[in-house]
Amino acid sequence: MDFRSDNVAGAAPDILQAVIDANAGTVTSYGADPYSERVEARLSEIFETPVKAFAVATGTACNALALSALTPPYGAVLCHEEAHIQLDECGAPELFTGGAKLVPLPGASGKVTPDGLRNMLEQTLTGDPHRVQPAALSLTQATEAGTCYRPAEIAALAEIARSRKMKVHMDGARFANAVAHLGVKPAETTWRAGVDVLSFGATKNGALGAEVVVFFDPALAEMFAVRRKRGGQLLSKMRFVSAQLEAYLKGDRWLELARHANAMATRLAQGLQRLPQVSLLHPVEANEIFIRLPQGVLAGLRAAGFNFYDWTDAAPGTIRLVLAFNTDPADVDAFIATATKLAAAAA
Amino acid sequence: MDFRSDNVAGAAPDILQAVIDANAGTVTSYGADPYSERVEARLSEIFETPVKAFAVATGTACNALALSALTPPYGAVLCHEEAHIQLDECGAPELFTGGAKLVPLPGASGKVTPDGLRNMLEQTLTGDPHRVQPAALSLTQATEAGTCYRPAEIAALAEIARSRKMKVHMDGARFANAVAHLGVKPAETTWRAGVDVLSFGATKNGALGAEVVVFFDPALAEMFAVRRKRGGQLLSKMRFVSAQLEAYLKGDRWLELARHANAMATRLAQGLQRLPQVSLLHPVEANEIFIRLPQGVLAGLRAAGFNFYDWTDAAPGTIRLVLAFNTDPADVDAFIATATKLAAAAA
């Protein structure tokens, strides 16, 4: 009963089967294969616009490479102060962009706000040689707090960015969870709202290891094939990555997997909120729960075999629970039941 | 009948099966998993010394990251002028090392020579601020010409490098093919000969996408986990990469696969050498053949459905043939028979 991360889960059976099926015959290497072509075509369908798509192996590379196409080395990438690119990628964006500067912005529940963005931009005049030049805004969807930007929120932020000729990147490691929660068309929360490039994740949502950089503006993608190779992300047997993406994007499969994870999160959050002395840090919209529970309850849950991480950036007693595409509802119910029992015993 | 590259082949069935088997239960993400631990232990057995091992997804990243641990940004990496890191990795070593300079050395059949190395080193005094500082020597084993360094050749080069306090890297994208050809213990062609770090490839020899950086000197590996993450190569579901390596390294499986590829290369080369007007560019030691054939024969082979690349760095009529772990001997024999027939018709 492991609620540590959606990364501790394995792969969805149909995605694994696609890898097995891809192991037939010889196929042109280094991404010039029919699997990769079909992924690009399918993404163009999903987003209702012709996109350029580049599969890679990790989310960190997906973000860092995408950003490298949006900012010069003397540029600034503005992002939420808790953004994964800022806190948890060990400087990969700095490496891949040649030393661009990440500028953290405040905002409740993981969301950048128009005021926060404007305030920062006012501090830097375009062309002032003493300051890095704002070049890109990066938004995480769903956010690191498990919340989701509404299309209008994205559009408002993107408009400010565009008024300064900045590009807009979306870290969509949990993009499927956001779209599933919002119930909008993928285009509405991306290019129609002003997003130029999306790091579209599959790994957390059922793939073995597959992410894809999606360019809504083909001009930005012009030399991206070169950047991907230079960044060590052009897999020679790319078919095995693209086959995962193909299965993931087939019909609504990616949303189906995300809906399950989201539903499990909602179920668990609702169950836990009935307990006394419990507080949610953020609304539960995607598949993550940030919640504070009494220390005794936490200890009891761990003793009972439930596995989860303390969320050390918040007050003691705060934990993060992540639900996956394959979380068993019975495990969720067992978590709630055990916590309820422990809370009652403590009362 | 595809002889373009060992990368156009799929995966060995047992390696794919290991991936399937790894898809069970939840596993700690980001490389802190038992699969990765076992790979490190098995590599320590194979190399008869405790090693530090870091799995990654691509050969380019494997080389570039390894080099980043060996050279400061103001350093020089000396390598053969036809080295993959010099010609075919699109500047990835420059990116990952922060701008170190690759210095190409001449040498027949893909091999750096002691004289070539010494000549270059004499041009740069240690500490001369006008010149990049020789920091690492990178040798490819098997070489880009399909030949293999003997342990004594490596030792002679490594000794020169060490006399200048340089580190020694081995690009082992086809390491298995070299060990299989040489019939030596893996230790003899690596750390016992003075190699500090090996980029040990599995992808070309039957994996889906799995390479591993092997440090023979643990001190050099101290912060490598950080570099791997920053380089976008710490896969969240690393078990799927490490499981491939585990299967690959089980018993002599990696050598078995390489022996087959090498045997196919020998068989094909011997068959073609019997034809008139044919010349081999390099001795065929691993699984690659560089050979010049009459243009009419080449055209006929292509018309008959054989697929291979022109080798444009050499005289017209030169092609590269690469044999894989799963090349069908019947395809090899068909190639020879067709070429023989075509040559006879032309005579």
Add this chain to the structure above:
Amino acid sequence: MDFRSDNVAGAAPDILQAVIDANAGTVTSYGADPYSERVEARLSEIFETPVKAFAVATGTACNALALSALTPPYGAVLCHEEAHIQLDECGAPELFTGGAKLVPLPGASGKVTPDGLRNMLEQTLTGDPHRVQPAALSLTQATEAGTCYRPAEIAALAEIARSRKMKVHMDGARFANAVAHLGVKPAETTWRAGVDVLSFGATKNGALGAEVVVFFDPALAEMFAVRRKRGGQLLSKMRFVSAQLEAYLKGDRWLELARHANAMATRLAQGLQRLPQVSLLHPVEANEIFIRLPQGVLAGLRAAGFNFYDWTDAAPGTIRLVLAFNTDPADVDAFIATATKLAAAAA
């Protein structure tokens, strides 16, 4: 009557004379000259310990190069959120360090606090591959707020840094002003307090263009000559930079120049504080004043020919006044008199 910056002033006559005198005969180029040797020797005297010294042309390069010797590219440089390296050097530290991350710390009046430093360090475990590794602490002396760290304050911060094996850098663009204010020995506010490397500025305090990186730990300086060249800071006719430094460091000349600037700042601040509706943002310790005055007074001062910058990072009406080594006391008194008259007229 120009109070915009100490950079708008020219050069002290004796420093200019040293440049003139240095223009005699031929001298070995690229820093291997007797001027540079004497500067290193004199700095060793001043700091009462053998130092390694490397002259450069700009303060930005002085800081960025110094930091490049202290942090790996995957490292973090912790500094005050208003530090010059963080806000006003356009990403130069990121360029020269190969992409290290600057992590801003809060603190009143431009000073990093032990709590602020500890809080940040607690968020990053050594070796955690997801986070950049704290590698250096950079303190500005005098600070960007015109205040000065006491030796004990530096020692307390350096001790925390050292407990995490971090190195300590001091941005001393106005080091002379700090030492002049504190009245301590230079060693006390640097290496005896735990500083490893000092960016010792001369330009703001009377040189034409001369700064020097001073290493208190020779081991850290080992390859710095190479870094300086690679960073474009090894002047071919270095004698003209070193001659400036030699004159600057002769006897107490550097302190004399700073004492004048500091005294002018104190005189001006004291004069202005007597006015109504005036508030100082920070104690005036070095040669900078951050002060809020009524808008009418500011407009009147400007109309009367006084030149100074609005300080846009603070409330409207806040200005920065910088006093120089050669500020005329009469100009200071004229400023006070004019402001007093304007304030009286407005009352």
Add this chain to the structure above:
Amino acid sequence: MDFRSDNVAGAAPDILQAVIDANAGTVTSYGADPYSERVEARLSEIFETPVKAFAVATGTACNALALSALTPPYGAVLCHEEAHIQLDECGAPELFTGGAKLVPLPGASGKVTPDGLRNMLEQTLTGDPHRVQPAALSLTQATEAGTCYRPAEIAALAEIARSRKMKVHMDGARFANAVAHLGVKPAETTWRAGVDVLSFGATKNGALGAEVVVFFDPALAEMFAVRRKRGGQLLSKMRFVSAQLEAYLKGDRWLELARHANAMATRLAQGLQRLPQVSLLHPVEANEIFIRLPQGVLAGLRAAGFNFYDWTDAAPGTIRLVLAFNTDPADVDAFIATATKLAAAAA
């Protein structure tokens, strides 16, 4: 009697005087000063086209920064194999460009040839992700061999470069010497021949430390002010650098200084060529002589107090003699007389 380099000379009196004169009053810092404006205007006159000009302190920074505006990090800079940027700048171009790759080209007497350039370009298809993308051609004028490209030679090379959408850089550390030798208008050997950016040197030819990046295409200069700051080359008291350039470029002063150095080189070369067993490596066109003399003559010259460098890249007995803007003809004649006497004694 020092013939080691033009860098061992001091400054021309009028250039030094300009520095002295510039030390008057307060002046806006960081390059927004009238001196810098006048330099840009004067360069526009000299080159008969509106240019953008950015003064810097060193030749290495001048080249590396200029290249950083011409190549993406995944680009290749093609240059002669003996180019200063390739051999003697310690990887500065790699640092400032974010890791672009320098690709050395062969060619007699320091000159890139059309065939050499075309051969290299044929090896790399545009957009091939495995290879760095040719982005810039860098030519040195006068070359590292002391020779000068004719305008038609430059035009022929630039045309090939432009056919691949590459930009053309000229390393003009000794640009004045080249223009003085060729007797052409500055425009003819730069933008009219296809050069986009010139690193125009003054230091070797009489300045204390001043070089200037000259953009013939203003679009390329758009963010160069930012790059210069980030590269640590925006001097706060820039007036002292720009004042040097202003004096240097006044009337024909820069050519006058170069003509003297060139004349001294011709005089010395002609004198030495009369000796037996002497061979010139390259035609003497600018102010450098590469010449082979009998070892006994060299030893005798050194014993007599003449100072010069062995040229270790060539056969033993080869030396480099560099003549400066202020070389005393008597020293040249003394060198010839002493060598002649020594040669006679040995015969």
